[in-house]
Amino acid sequence: MTENQHVERIGRKLDKMVQKNNTDGALDLLRELKTITMSLETLQSTRVGMSVNAVRKQSSDQEVQTLAKTLIKSWKKLIDDYKTFGADCSLLAAQIEERSQIFEDFKSTDIKYKARLRSRISNLKDQKNPDLRRNVLSGNISTQRIASMTSEEMASEELKKIRETLTQESIREHQLSKVGGSKTDMFVCKNCRGKNCTYTQVQTRSADEPMTTFVVCNDCGKRWKFC
Known part of the structure; x- marks a missing residue:
């Protein structure tokens, strides 16, 4: 089963719950969706966001509402990034890992390999370092370059100034x-x-x-x- 088929299956189940006005079991399906690294193509072709939003509106379960909102927010950011920079974040993430040969550098998925990946993720997610994210999404920093950058090079301008001082x-x-x-x-x-x-x-x-x-x-x- 492909990723699109998997997401479509979940979306259909959520739609049926809404039609029957019974969202029992929705939480498990939403949790399943959360484990999937959603690509822009999958999100657009399956329209699963509409299914999740419909469940959010109908369900009286606070946990279902909260998780649905979290998923929708993360997917909206994916779309916003594409509209702003023309970049698919999921595709970029795969390119950083594959094209940059991070695995080839370590020949295994050991602690050093995981540490390098985590350092990329934490720096790209850092709200105090928007320039790094913007430069990667816009292509000013290539996937090969971000994969090999040191912590110093990825740091925000504010942190660089502090370190220099x-x-x-x-x-x-x-x-x-x-x-x-x-x-x-x-x-x-x-x-x-x-x-x-x-x-x-x-x-x-x-x-x-x-x-x-x-x-x-x-x-x-x-x-x-x-x-």
């Missing part, structure tokens, strides 16, 4: 004092070739990114950093 503050604190630094001979100063150095590590980026290491040569005072 924290980075600059960390750098200033490091330059003003070496308190808490550790002496080491692991690094070679490119200026004097000495190994008498002190280093500190600061989390200047997101938590899932490597720390930034600041190094100062105790002999000539040269400073450098790396991630």
Whole structure:
């Protein structure tokens, strides 16, 4: 059974409930619909939204009404996105996973694979980061690009500014004092070739990114950093 046929079957059952003025069992059907990743094509061809709305109006069950409203709201957003950007979000989601070769990067659906997918989803859903969603829907950011972007690159402009401020503050604190630094001979100063150095590590980026290491040569005072 195809996705369209599955949704059509549920829609017919809901229509029959409305005709018989008996919505018993509607909640189970709505829950079944909620598990389906609805595409714009399926939504338009099956017209299941009308069936769900009819059940919502007729049912006196608060849980049925609430779930029906939730489904209709999510589907309306799908249509609005298409009207605004000409993009099918479900299709885009599939393209991000398939065309970008996320699976190929990890060769399995392990925790790293799931973490990368979740990070895309959370950033695209972030209401404080509308620019990322808008750029992906409009095609300014390709599906290949969004799949490989780092947390820093996906961040909203507001968050980027906050991170930049924290980075600059960390750098200033490091330059003003070496308190808490550790002496080491692991690094070679490119200026004097000495190994008498002190280093500190600061989390200047997101938590899932490597720390930034600041190094100062105790002999000539040269400073450098790396991630």
